[in-house]
Amino acid sequence: MRQSRKLSPRNGGVKPKEMRIISDSSEMQTLANRIRETDLLIGFVPTMGYLHEGHGSLIRGARQQSDIVVLSIFVNPTQFGPAEDLDKYPRDMERDKEIAREAGTDYIFYPEARDIYTSEFQTYVNVEKITKSHCGVSRPTHFRGVATVCTKLFNIVLPHWAFFGQKDYQQCAVIRRMVKDLNMNLEIIVLPTVREADGLAMSSRNVYLTPEERKQATCLYESLQLAKNMVRAGRTDARTILMAMREHIKRKPLASIDYVSIADTDTLQELETIRTEAVALLAVYFGKTRLIDNEILRVM
Amino acid sequence: MRQSRKLSPRNGGVKPKEMRIISDSSEMQTLANRIRETDLLIGFVPTMGYLHEGHGSLIRGARQQSDIVVLSIFVNPTQFGPAEDLDKYPRDMERDKEIAREAGTDYIFYPEARDIYTSEFQTYVNVEKITKSHCGVSRPTHFRGVATVCTKLFNIVLPHWAFFGQKDYQQCAVIRRMVKDLNMNLEIIVLPTVREADGLAMSSRNVYLTPEERKQATCLYESLQLAKNMVRAGRTDARTILMAMREHIKRKPLASIDYVSIADTDTLQELETIRTEAVALLAVYFGKTRLIDNEILRVM
Numbered sequence: 001m002r003q004s005r006k007l008s009p010r011n012g013g014v015k016p017k018e019m020r021i022i023s024d025s026s027e028m029q030t031l032a033n034r035i036r037e038t039d040l041l042i043g044f045v046p047t048m049g050y051l052h053e054g055h056g057s058l059i060r061g062a063r064q065q066s067d068i069v070v071l072s073i074f075v076n077p078t079q080f081g082p083a084e085d086l087d088k089y090p091r092d093m094e095r096d097k098e099i100a101r102e103a104g105t106d107y108i109f110y111p112e113a114r115d116i117y118t119s120e121f122q123t124y125v126n127v128e129k130i131t132k133s134h135c136g137v138s139r140p141t142h143f144r145g146v147a148t149v150c151t152k153l154f155n156i157v158l159p160h161w162a163f164f165g166q167k168d169y170q171q172c173a174v175i176r177r178m179v180k181d182l183n184m185n186l187e188i189i190v191l192p193t194v195r196e197a198d199g200l201a202m203s204s205r206n207v208y209l210t211p212e213e214r215k216q217a218t219c220l221y222e223s224l225q226l227a228k229n230m231v232r233a234g235r236t237d238a239r240t241i242l243m244a245m246r247e248h249i250k251r252k253p254l255a256s257i258d259y260v261s262i263a264d265t266d267t268l269q270e271l272e273t274i275r276t277e278a279v280a281l282l283a284v285y286f287g288k289t290r291l292i293d294n295e296i297l298r299v300m
Numbered sequence: 301m302r303q304s305r306k307l308s309p310r311n312g313g314v315k316p317k318e319m320r321i322i323s324d325s326s327e328m329q330t331l332a333n334r335i336r337e338t339d340l341l342i343g344f345v346p347t348m349g350y351l352h353e354g355h356g357s358l359i360r361g362a363r364q365q366s367d368i369v370v371l372s373i374f375v376n377p378t379q380f381g382p383a384e385d386l387d388k389y390p391r392d393m394e395r396d397k398e399i400a401r402e403a404g405t406d407y408i409f410y411p412e413a414r415d416i417y418t419s420e421f422q423t424y425v426n427v428e429k430i431t432k433s434h435c436g437v438s439r440p441t442h443f444r445g446v447a448t449v450c451t452k453l454f455n456i457v458l459p460h461w462a463f464f465g466q467k468d469y470q471q472c473a474v475i476r477r478m479v480k481d482l483n484m485n486l487e488i489i490v491l492p493t494v495r496e497a498d499g500l501a502m503s504s505r506n507v508y509l510t511p512e513e514r515k516q517a518t519c520l521y522e523s524l525q526l527a528k529n530m531v532r533a534g535r536t537d538a539r540t541i542l543m544a545m546r547e548h549i550k551r552k553p554l555a556s557i558d559y560v561s562i563a564d565t566d567t568l569q570e571l572e573t574i575r576t577e578a579v580a581l582l583a584v585y586f587g588k589t590r591l592i593d594n595e596i597l598r599v600m
Contacts, residue, residue, distance in 0.1 A: 029483065033485065036336065037337075037339075039337075118480075118481075120480075120481075121481050122427060122428040122429045122430065122477065122481060123426065123427045123447070123477060123478050124425075124426050124428070125423065125425055125482070126424050126425075127422060127423045129422045130422065147423070148482075152481075152482055152483045155482055155484050156483045177420070177422065178423045180418075180420075181418075181420075181423035181452075182423055182425070182448075182452055182455055183329065183455040184455050185329060185333065185455055185458060
């Protein structure tokens with residue numbers, strides 16, 4: 001891993017005194033090329049906005065090891081299915097700016113959809129096997145949209161590294177696979193999930209939950225802890241653990257399971273037996289709101 | 301267009317005195333990153349080897365406006381269909397090195413297939429509409445392979461510009477579309493088709509032709525000239541021109557038409573009437589050998 005360098009006179013001009021917002025993709029790419037001609041390292045945090053403490057932690061992670069921190073805010077239409085929540089996805093640009101500034105952002109890249117997807121747009125990045133399972137079952141075009149927009153954002157922002165939260169585990173696995181497969185010139189860094197006091201993983205979508213759903217939503221975290229403790233206690237057969245997880249969730253009347261899975265940490269292939277480590281992943285609906293979470297399981 | 305800069309002391313070390321061959325993709329990318337930290341401009345010519353004067357012209361084009369010229373030689377398996385000529389695609393590395401050196405190459409990137417496509421490989425770049433017509437009809441996975449390998453090579457070589465020959469017109473249109481759609485950080489430069497004395501477009505595949513097929517193969521160029529002259533003489537209805545082109549080719553008993561088309565120069569959508577300009581494209585089989593060629597048609 002490269003070390004960030006000190007600002008020197010020949011780096012002048014690309015590090016803004018105050019946080020700047022750039023909405024034009026050509027302007028962003030030109031700036032990124034100028035930064036790349038200096039010694040400065042670019043850390044990148046791609047988001048869909050409506051920032052929370054999870055994003056804050058990614059920005060601070062980027063800040064710590066980069067000279068220039070770029071945050072993108074773009075609610076990406078191609079990763080939403082036709083029946084999904086694109087139109088009502090929560091937005092609050094003023095609060096986002098506050099959080100971004102406080103966490104140490106230098107540039108917010110805030111493009112319009114018609115800039116990112118022109119009328120002639122027709123090129124998609126498809127990661128194949130790893131996108132078919134888990135969230136890919138109920139959201140068949142989701143990861144194609146994620147892979148495509150990340151490719152575009154990486155090419156516009158030209159980061160040395162990009163930061164993602166472990167909460168979106170399959171997304172992280174897909175992006176890592178894509179970066180390797182297409183020899184992309186950056187490093188993917190995954191930071192731990194940030195949680196509310198009761199364990200619920202922070203997510204922009206938590207705002208959709210009714211107070212009663214919000215209470216019951218802790219069952220995702222609890223069932224993951226259950227799995228973790230069972231593995232710690234010596235259980236290695238996935239079927240038994242999955243059954244216990246499902247039973248725990250089913251006790252919550254408002255919860256409806258999409259999937260609960262124990263899988264290989266890289267390929268996400270379903271496991272029958274946990275040898276050294278695995279990942280437990282789950283997606284649970286509360287009404288129309290779909291929550292996801294995951295936990296690494298390690299055999300002691 | 302940026303101007304190439306003079307070599308300065310801080311650029312030292314990345315411009316080799318003699319042409320170098322690099323086969324490892326990580327080594328190539330690390331070198332490209334080092335070059336990118338200098339002022340030097342990288343010109344890139346991706347090829348499948350078995351170089352001819354057409355490639356020579358691309359290398360000289362790159363040489364003229366770049367400080368560092370990288371040529372890749374890689375017979376890309378993902379752009380060949382199952383019944384195509386991957387295994388017998390002609391190779392002659394010693395002659396390729398000679399031609400590359402004389403035309404002014406600094407680095408040949410010459411990777412192995414297992415380096416470019418590892419066993420876990422599963423990510424493809426799909427350009428959609430523009431790949432469905434013309435060569436995409438008889439070669440349905442061809443452009444997916446081309447787009448994917450070009451994405452990989454661009455990410456490894458990190459060129460400021462990449463050079464392609466107009467002979468592969470649809471390929472050029474697909475790559476341009478991909479570069480725009482995915483905001484790739486480089487410029488695509490298309491140079492004119494280089495031809496034999498009798499008009500046949502240079503191609504590594506010409507070596508497959510029997511002497512009699514070789515003689516009759518001039519019908520591609522001739523029918524394109526016929527089209528060009530008809531448009532010059534005021535003809536603008538595509539159907540009449542296409543009929544004349546087909547008739548000319550059908551006079552050659554060894555020729556079998558795959559397609560003859562008059563299309564929009566950007567989108568490759570079939571045209572009925574030529575308004576200001578169009579491209580005439582054709583693919584013709586001689587035995588198992590498939591030849592392609594094209595010509596821009598301009599209304600005077």
